[in-house]
Amino acid sequence: MLKTFAELTTPLVADACVRLGVPLRPAPPGIAAVVPGHRLAGRALPVRHYGSVDIFLEALTDAGPGDILVIDNGGRLDEACVGDLMALEAKAAGLSGLVIWGLHRDTPELVEIGLPVFSYGRCAPGPVRLAEREADALVSARFGDHLITAGDVVLGDADGVLFVPADRAAEVLETARSIRETEREQARRIRAGDTLRRQTSFDDYLARRAADPAYTFRQHLRRVGGAVEE
Structure with missing residues:
Protein backbone atom coordinates (compact mmCIF):
# COMPACT_ATOMS: atom_id res chain seq x y z
CA MET A 1 0.00 0.00 0.00
CA VAL A 172 -9.44 5.81 -5.10
CA LEU A 173 -5.68 5.54 -5.61
CA GLU A 174 -6.06 4.98 -9.34
CA THR A 175 -8.30 8.06 -9.62
CA ALA A 176 -5.83 10.05 -7.52
CA ARG A 177 -3.09 9.01 -9.94
CA SER A 178 -5.18 10.28 -12.87
CA ILE A 179 -5.79 13.60 -11.13
CA ARG A 180 -2.07 13.89 -10.41
CA GLU A 181 -1.21 13.47 -14.09
CA THR A 182 -3.72 16.14 -15.10
CA GLU A 183 -2.44 18.56 -12.46
CA ARG A 184 1.20 17.92 -13.38
CA GLU A 185 0.45 18.76 -17.00
CA GLN A 186 -1.42 21.90 -15.96
CA ALA A 187 1.49 22.96 -13.77
CA ARG A 188 3.96 22.35 -16.61
CA ARG A 189 1.89 24.50 -18.92
CA ILE A 190 1.60 27.33 -16.36
CA ARG A 191 5.39 27.38 -16.00
CA ALA A 192 5.64 27.54 -19.78
CA GLY A 193 3.41 30.62 -19.83
CA ASP A 194 0.04 29.01 -20.54
CA THR A 195 -2.01 30.38 -17.63
CA LEU A 196 -4.55 28.31 -15.76
CA ARG A 197 -7.22 30.79 -16.83
CA ARG A 198 -6.43 30.07 -20.47
CA GLN A 199 -6.15 26.31 -19.93
CA THR A 200 -9.58 26.18 -18.30
CA SER A 201 -11.22 28.58 -20.78
CA PHE A 202 -12.08 30.81 -17.86
CA ASP A 203 -13.60 33.55 -20.03
CA ASP A 204 -15.96 30.95 -21.47
CA TYR A 205 -16.84 29.86 -17.93
CA LEU A 206 -17.67 33.44 -16.92
CA ALA A 207 -19.87 33.83 -20.00
CA ARG A 208 -21.69 30.57 -19.32
CA ARG A 209 -22.19 31.46 -15.66
CA ALA A 210 -23.61 34.85 -16.65
CA ALA A 211 -26.14 33.08 -18.85
CA ASP A 212 -26.80 30.34 -16.30
CA PRO A 213 -26.04 31.30 -12.65
CA ALA A 214 -26.37 27.65 -11.65
CA TYR A 215 -23.39 26.69 -13.84
CA THR A 216 -20.47 25.91 -11.48
CA PHE A 217 -16.75 25.91 -12.00
CA ARG A 218 -16.68 22.22 -11.07
CA GLN A 219 -19.09 21.50 -13.93
CA HIS A 220 -16.91 23.58 -16.21
CA LEU A 221 -13.77 21.68 -15.22
CA ARG A 222 -15.48 18.40 -16.02
CA ARG A 223 -16.41 19.76 -19.44
CA VAL A 224 -12.92 20.99 -20.31
CA GLY A 225 -11.02 18.18 -18.55
CA GLY A 226 -9.27 20.30 -15.92
CA ALA A 227 -8.36 19.44 -12.35
CA VAL A 228 -8.17 22.27 -9.83
CA GLU A 229 -10.93 21.43 -7.41
CA GLU A 230 -13.46 18.66 -6.99
Missing part, protein backbone atom coordinates in the same frame (compact mmCIF):
# COMPACT_ATOMS: atom_id res chain seq x y z
CA LEU A 2 2.82 2.41 0.86
CA LYS A 3 4.49 1.67 -2.48
CA THR A 4 1.22 2.41 -4.31
CA PHE A 5 0.79 5.64 -2.33
CA ALA A 6 4.43 6.67 -2.79
CA GLU A 7 3.89 9.11 -5.67
CA LEU A 8 0.54 10.41 -4.43
CA THR A 9 -0.53 12.80 -1.67
CA THR A 10 -3.44 13.01 0.73
CA PRO A 11 -4.85 16.07 -1.13
CA LEU A 12 -4.94 14.00 -4.32
CA VAL A 13 -6.60 11.13 -2.48
CA ALA A 14 -9.13 13.51 -0.94
CA ASP A 15 -9.98 14.87 -4.39
CA ALA A 16 -10.34 11.33 -5.69
CA CYS A 17 -12.76 10.48 -2.88
CA VAL A 18 -14.90 13.50 -3.75
CA ARG A 19 -14.86 12.63 -7.45
CA LEU A 20 -15.90 9.02 -6.76
CA GLY A 21 -18.44 9.81 -4.09
CA VAL A 22 -16.44 7.97 -1.43
CA PRO A 23 -17.11 9.43 2.05
CA LEU A 24 -14.39 11.94 2.90
CA ARG A 25 -12.92 11.04 6.30
CA PRO A 26 -9.89 13.12 7.27
CA ALA A 27 -8.26 13.06 10.68
CA PRO A 28 -8.85 16.30 12.60
CA PRO A 29 -6.57 19.19 11.61
CA GLY A 30 -3.36 19.23 13.62
CA ILE A 31 -2.58 15.50 13.41
CA ALA A 32 0.95 15.43 11.99
CA ALA A 33 4.05 13.27 11.76
CA VAL A 34 6.49 13.34 14.65
CA VAL A 35 9.27 13.32 12.05
CA PRO A 36 8.55 15.74 9.18
CA GLY A 37 8.46 13.90 5.88
CA HIS A 38 7.30 10.58 7.28
CA ARG A 39 4.48 8.93 5.34
CA LEU A 40 2.32 5.93 6.02
CA ALA A 41 -0.20 3.73 4.25
CA GLY A 42 -1.74 0.47 5.34
CA ARG A 43 -4.67 -1.38 6.87
CA ALA A 44 -6.13 0.13 10.03
CA LEU A 45 -5.67 -1.78 13.29
CA PRO A 46 -8.09 0.05 15.62
CA VAL A 47 -7.75 0.25 19.39
CA ARG A 48 -9.21 2.42 22.16
CA HIS A 49 -7.01 3.58 25.03
CA TYR A 50 -8.27 3.65 28.63
CA GLY A 51 -5.09 4.49 30.53
CA SER A 52 -3.02 1.31 30.27
CA VAL A 53 -0.77 -0.03 27.51
CA ASP A 54 -2.14 -3.55 27.91
CA ILE A 55 -4.82 -2.74 25.34
CA PHE A 56 -2.11 -1.96 22.77
CA LEU A 57 -0.26 -5.20 23.47
CA GLU A 58 -3.52 -7.10 23.04
CA ALA A 59 -4.22 -5.33 19.74
CA LEU A 60 -0.79 -6.30 18.42
CA THR A 61 -1.62 -10.00 18.77
CA ASP A 62 -3.92 -9.58 15.75
CA ALA A 63 -1.59 -7.35 13.74
CA GLY A 64 -0.69 -8.12 10.16
CA PRO A 65 2.46 -6.99 8.33
CA GLY A 66 2.20 -3.33 7.39
CA ASP A 67 -0.83 -2.57 9.57
CA ILE A 68 -1.19 0.84 11.17
CA LEU A 69 -2.27 1.10 14.80
CA VAL A 70 -5.10 3.64 14.94
CA ILE A 71 -5.33 4.80 18.56
CA ASP A 72 -8.43 6.43 19.97
CA ASN A 73 -7.45 8.50 23.00
CA GLY A 74 -10.43 10.79 22.66
CA GLY A 75 -8.32 13.65 21.35
CA ARG A 76 -7.06 14.26 24.89
CA LEU A 77 -4.43 16.95 25.35
CA ASP A 78 -3.63 16.26 29.01
CA GLU A 79 -1.66 13.03 28.60
CA ALA A 80 0.55 11.13 26.18
CA CYS A 81 -0.59 7.58 25.48
CA VAL A 82 2.32 6.31 23.35
CA GLY A 83 6.07 6.47 23.89
CA ASP A 84 9.23 4.74 22.77
CA LEU A 85 8.50 1.27 24.16
CA MET A 86 5.18 0.98 22.36
CA ALA A 87 6.75 2.26 19.14
CA LEU A 88 9.48 -0.37 19.44
CA GLU A 89 6.91 -3.08 20.15
CA ALA A 90 4.81 -2.01 17.17
CA LYS A 91 7.85 -2.06 14.93
CA ALA A 92 8.78 -5.52 16.18
CA ALA A 93 5.23 -6.68 15.36
CA GLY A 94 5.69 -5.58 11.75
CA LEU A 95 3.48 -2.50 11.86
CA SER A 96 4.22 0.34 9.44
CA GLY A 97 3.13 3.16 11.73
CA LEU A 98 0.87 4.58 14.43
CA VAL A 99 -1.80 7.26 14.23
CA ILE A 100 -2.94 8.75 17.53
CA TRP A 101 -6.03 10.81 18.24
CA GLY A 102 -4.11 12.35 21.10
CA LEU A 103 -0.50 12.97 22.11
CA HIS A 104 2.82 11.12 22.22
CA ARG A 105 5.98 11.40 24.34
CA ASP A 106 9.64 10.29 24.22
CA THR A 107 10.07 12.33 21.07
CA PRO A 108 13.88 11.93 20.64
CA GLU A 109 13.52 8.16 21.00
CA LEU A 110 10.65 8.04 18.49
CA VAL A 111 12.81 9.95 16.02
CA GLU A 112 15.61 7.42 16.52
CA ILE A 113 13.27 4.42 16.18
CA GLY A 114 12.09 5.76 12.84
CA LEU A 115 8.61 4.22 12.81
CA PRO A 116 6.13 6.80 11.44
CA VAL A 117 4.00 8.19 14.27
CA PHE A 118 1.28 10.80 13.72
CA SER A 119 -0.32 12.67 16.63
CA TYR A 120 -1.43 16.09 17.86
CA GLY A 121 2.01 16.64 19.41
CA ARG A 122 4.19 15.91 22.41
CA CYS A 123 3.37 15.80 26.12
CA ALA A 124 5.63 14.68 28.96
CA PRO A 125 3.08 13.12 31.37
CA GLY A 126 1.64 9.73 30.60
CA PRO A 127 -1.82 8.62 31.77
CA VAL A 128 -2.59 8.38 35.49
CA ARG A 129 -6.21 7.32 34.96
CA LEU A 130 -7.72 3.91 34.33
CA ALA A 131 -11.13 4.06 32.70
CA GLU A 132 -13.57 1.21 32.15
CA ARG A 133 -12.94 -0.67 28.93
CA GLU A 134 -15.69 -0.80 26.29
CA ALA A 135 -16.76 -4.03 24.62
CA ASP A 136 -15.62 -2.90 21.16
CA ALA A 137 -12.22 -1.63 22.31
CA LEU A 138 -10.42 -3.72 19.70
CA VAL A 139 -13.10 -3.52 17.01
CA SER A 140 -13.26 0.18 16.23
CA ALA A 141 -11.59 3.46 17.10
CA ARG A 142 -13.10 6.91 17.10
CA PHE A 143 -10.95 9.45 15.34
CA GLY A 144 -12.50 12.89 15.39
CA ASP A 145 -15.93 12.54 13.78
CA HIS A 146 -15.15 9.17 12.23
CA LEU A 147 -15.35 5.54 13.33
CA ILE A 148 -12.42 3.50 12.03
CA THR A 149 -12.38 -0.29 11.68
CA ALA A 150 -10.17 -2.96 10.14
CA GLY A 151 -12.21 -2.39 6.99
CA ASP A 152 -10.36 0.89 6.43
CA VAL A 153 -6.94 1.86 5.17
CA VAL A 154 -4.93 4.76 6.55
CA LEU A 155 -2.97 7.22 4.40
CA GLY A 156 -0.78 9.93 5.93
CA ASP A 157 1.73 12.53 4.79
CA ALA A 158 2.69 16.16 5.34
CA ASP A 159 -0.89 17.33 4.72
CA GLY A 160 -2.51 15.05 7.28
CA VAL A 161 -4.21 11.68 7.53
CA LEU A 162 -7.14 10.19 5.61
CA PHE A 163 -9.18 7.05 6.19
CA VAL A 164 -10.52 5.25 3.11
CA PRO A 165 -12.69 2.10 2.92
CA ALA A 166 -10.38 -0.78 2.02
CA ASP A 167 -12.76 -2.05 -0.66
CA ARG A 168 -12.55 1.30 -2.47
CA ALA A 169 -8.84 1.97 -1.90
CA ALA A 170 -7.56 0.66 -5.24
CA GLU A 171 -10.15 2.69 -7.15
